[in-house]
Amino acid sequence: MNIYFFKLASFLYLFGTLAYLAYIIFLKEVLSKIAATIVTVGFASHTLAILTRYVEAGHTPVTDLYESLSFFAWMIIGILLIVNLKYKVKVLGAFLTPIALILVLFAFALPKGIFPLAPALKSFWHPLHVIFAFLGNALFTLTFCCGVMYLIQEHQLKSKRLGAIAKRLPPLNLLDDLGYQSLKFGFPLLTLGIITGAVWAEYAWGSYWNWDPKETWSLITWLLYAALLHQRLTVGWRGRKAAIMAIVGFLAALFTFLGVNLLLPGLHTYANWR
């Protein structure tokens, strides 16, 4: 059952992405509304997919790579919908929806069966750890998108081109502000993710910190974001520098999530490829 909802959600994200792309090409308000509607329905279906999987599997569905990717995509879309309510940044959907789409397509290619949990994952802390970490990462995805848009828009304005691209992107201040807001919420969540992870590691493996690649890379990511937040708060970093840093931080986060699992063997890998 959960797979059907997931497939439906994937298709809707695909059409949502297409509608958003059509919107940024033709700039017709109707298209953005259509896109938002499709994505909202997709999100509802995705929510059902996760809920039914939770019921069918009997555990929070964040235990293997398929589930994680799906969960991550779900959170990104959720954040998109929340931001859409508060800010008028319609083009954001054209950035976030494709990212979610890539994640679900990736998940699509993976085995989707439900397997009994490995003993180490049977813990109260594990789902908490994953949910916090992913929420943080989903917010950083937003920070990243804002950073990319900021750099493009800033380049347009500095080089005095007010053409098709500048017309489609939101004002610089808004992008900077949205990037900062998402960072402010994302950072504590990532911190919580790492702390709950350490507690869980203590239960599962008997020590809080093992210096396995995933842990090392999360620490690197955490430090990067900590530096960015610090600079923003103290020196008043903003704009270009902050945008570049947000992009670097996101790349590190992405590597922590995917790169480490696929490239570097360690304690965390066991959960992912069955």
Add this chain to the structure above:
Amino acid sequence: MFWFNLSLNLIFCLIDMELLVVGLNHKTAPIEIRECLAFPEDKMEDALDKVHTLPSLKENMIVSTCNRVEVYAATRETERAVRDLKEFLSQYHSIPLKEFERSLYAHVGEEAVKHIFRVASSLDSMVLGEPQILGQIKEAYDFSQQVKTSGLILHRLLHRAFHVAKRVRTETKIVVGAISVSSVAVELAEKIFGALEKKTVLLIGAGEMCELAARHLVSGGAEKILVTNRTYDRAVSLAQEFKGEAIPFEDMGQGLKRVDIVISATDSPRYLIQHEQITKVMKDRRQKPIFFIDIADPRDIEPKVGDIENVYLYNIDDLQKVANENIKDREKEAQKAEAIVQEEMVKFVSWYRSLDVTPTIVALRKKFEEIRKKELEKTLSLHPDLSDRERKSLEALTSAIINKILHTPITLLKQTNEEGMADLYLDSLHALFGLSEKSLEIFLEKLEEGKEKEEPNLEDAL
């Protein structure tokens, strides 16, 4: 009987009427002539009444703006009407005709339809795509309705014109993009800051250029205006106009720390604002973005200032370049708009032509239907024992026969574009089938019904 006569008169008014526009605009006449011929708003009713007394005109409407003076009319004697209107313009304004006759244009029929569609869509405006003209035409139309000088034809024409204008505005990007230096500056500021509410503007120099740009920013939402000038008094007086604050010229550096937008237009021969100074200011501002608009010649702000992070510097040439590009975009969009106008013009003209043939079609159908009913009744009374089903079959059969017979001639009538041919067909039909004029009554009723349905909502169009 009275109603019958009335409707006949009305129909004959409609048929053979030609649309007409006589007038001049910014392209054909200099401002001095346009001023002399303009109709002030308070004299509009009077002028409309006077035009209406001309016997050659059946419906009329006057559009008078600073860029055009035009009289739209429906007439059955085109040449005389054109002459009468020219005379009217000359007499009303007491200017000899020969002084402005060369500037006048007269468009008739299709050309007149096309003209008003273009005017309403702002394709004929001095500033392509400017939005005021549609409102001005609506006003002119309202006037003519109040004074009851416009009738069915102008009514329909104007509603189509509003519809065309709406299509042009939504289907093309002709109104998109700032095309004056000041409005480009506002657009840029919005691209940097988003909404301009709570933004502060510093004017360096108290000249006209500064004032104009500031006015645009204020109407764009900017909250506070600071003014600084070498002569402090002038700064004070300009600041008062904006309910702002004047600051001494020496304190400009302090001012730079608390404003978001700076407009500089002094005649200083050297740079007033330098790279080094702004680097420091940016530190004090904690990197809060600042937008410099340098409209002075020679420039007031060192170009290198624009390289500093979170500083955006545009000079007058940069702004002009953006404006020019937007104008080019509008011109491209205007071609799309012309296609829409053409399409709508064809639609309107075919509706207009159908006024000619519709009464005949209605009469023809009615005649056939009467014959069918009579003959059917006869047959049915001969066979009283027919079942309901059989009666219905007979009904259907006879209806099908007349529909099949009428299909070809009616289609032909509707599609005939050549006026001479249409007249020939109409005359032949009337003679061959002995059609009476009475059928016009029914046609009129239908027309009135149709009018209700077809009219686009005026509010929508605006």
